[in-house]
Amino acid sequence: MTTVAAAAAAPRSLLDLTFVELEREFVVAGLSPLHARVLWRAFHHGLSQEFSGAPNFLPPLRRWLAEQVGEGRRFFIGAPTETADTASSDGLTRKFLLQLADGQTIETVVMGFKGRHTACLSTQAGCAMGCVFCATGQMGFVRHLRPGEIVAQVRHAQRALRDAGSSGLRNLVLMGMGEPLHNYDAVMTALETISDRRGLNIGPSKITISTVGVVPGILRLAAEQRPYHLAVSLHGATEAERAALVPASRRWPLAELMAACRTYFALTGRRIFFEWTLIAGANDSPAQAGRLATLLKGLDAHVNLIPLNPTGGFAGTATPSAAAKTFQQVLQAAGIPSTIRQRRGIDVAAGCGQLRAEKSRANGLVPAA
Ligand code: SAH
Ligand code: SF4
Numbered sequence: 001m002t003t004v005a006a007a008a009a010a011p012r013s014l015l016d017l018t019f020v021e022l023e024r025e026f027v028v029a030g031l032s033p034l035h036a037r038v039l040w041r042a043f044h045h046g047l048s049q050e051f052s053g054a055p056n057f058l059p060p061l062r063r064w065l066a067e068q069v070g071e072g073r074r075f076f077i078g079a080p081t082e083t084a085d086t087a088s089s090d091g092l093t094r095k096f097l098l099q100l101a102d103g104q105t106i107e108t109v110v111m112g113f114k115g116r117h118t119a120c121l122s123t124q125a126g127c128a129m130g131c132v133f134c135a136t137g138q139m140g141f142v143r144h145l146r147p148g149e150i151v152a153q154v155r156h157a158q159r160a161l162r163d164a165g166s167s168g169l170r171n172l173v174l175m176g177m178g179e180p181l182h183n184y185d186a187v188m189t190a191l192e193t194i195s196d197r198r199g200l201n202i203g204p205s206k207i208t209i210s211t212v213g214v215v216p217g218i219l220r221l222a223a224e225q226r227p228y229h230l231a232v233s234l235h236g237a238t239e240a241e242r243a244a245l246v247p248a249s250r251r252w253p254l255a256e257l258m259a260a261c262r263t264y265f266a267l268t269g270r271r272i273f274f275e276w277t278l279i280a281g282a283n284d285s286p287a288q289a290g291r292l293a294t295l296l297k298g299l300d301a302h303v304n305l306i307p308l309n310p311t312g313g314f315a316g317t318a319t320p321s322a323a324a325k326t327f328q329q330v331l332q333a334a335g336i337p338s339t340i341r342q343r344r345g346i347d348v349a350a351g352c353g354q355l356r357a358e359k360s361r362a363n364g365l366v367p368a369a
Helices: 002-009 019-028 034-045 059-068 135-139 147-163 180-194 215-223 239-245 254-268 286-296 321-333 354-362
Strands: 081-087 093-099 105-113 116-120 124-126 141-144 169-174 207-211 229-233 272-278 301-307 338-340
Touching: 019 034, 034 059, 093 147, 105 147, 116 147, 141 180, 147 169, 147 180, 169 180, 180 207, 180 215, 207 215, 207 272, 215 229, 215 254, 229 254, 239 254, 254 272, 272 286, 272 321, 286 301, 286 321, 301 321, 321 338
Parallel strands: 116 169, 169 207, 207 229, 229 272, 272 301, 301 338
Antiparallel strands: 081 093, 093 105, 105 116, 124 141
């Protein structure tokens, strides 16, 4: 009983609220819902960090903010603190380490050139899935991010681009720290806010959710007709080869995962992206490419081949580019389109979870590898 009362009274970040929830707050307070529109616009479109000086706020909105938002009140703003901002030497990648209210740190990466920028967002602090080659998997699960903590990353990236005189974000990929479909509800709430036309306005067709293969989450995305792109991280085309790299494969076996992908395709008609981290000698032979091609037959599939980013806790190395091209040719011969992704920003530790792992080592929190 006490726990429920305490949880209900716990202050929430304003960023956790969707537009509809914010409107409801004003209606419940006996105020016009139009104030929600003004506040939302300042917050998500204008990227405000605080509201005291906003000239277009009418007295009732100012009063509501004074009464409801701040230390000891129902809401707080919930902007994270930037603890690192690193740029790659090629200037194409910028990586931010953001500290949340409880001290946890997460990574947000902005990649781009010629005014076309993509942000890579985190959805959890750490990850429970334990993929052996992944720096986030190596640190284990800490906690789910709240919707506002996902929204805050987009605001942060937008502000950084605006301050640098660049145009805004075009695309978002949920490929940072964590497994988005293990934090389904918070991710969906955050994406509703992020794609809201009155605010951040990044349309669903510009957003890709990447999953290690959480079968119930894939089926739910399909049943709910969520309008986002789906990327599935495969890395192995037989049960044994995949399970050696992706322990989550034991919970959601490859056959079940592929059946879920087929259901997803049948219900949505959408192309599915498949990610394949290329690791020398582990999953990069022409025979393995052939098995992947067989696995994907009948689906509208596009494969993203990502040469391994080295991490402290895994001894593997990246597939050399000639072998990556051969792998790609086998897919091509089977009619499966693919792209070899560049390892952008390797010098800023731009692989998933790597900057946080590096900073923790520097602070003596984890032993050096
Ligand atoms: N949990 C989700 C999304 C985050 S990981 C997922 O696994 O899909 C995003 C992508 O980065 C995944 O395809 C993952 O396999 C890949 N990845 C993680 N660590 C990597 C590394 N060290 N080198 C190359 N790709 C990596
Ligand atoms: Fe988690 Fe994705 Fe890393 Fe696997 S690759 S441990 S699912 S973040």
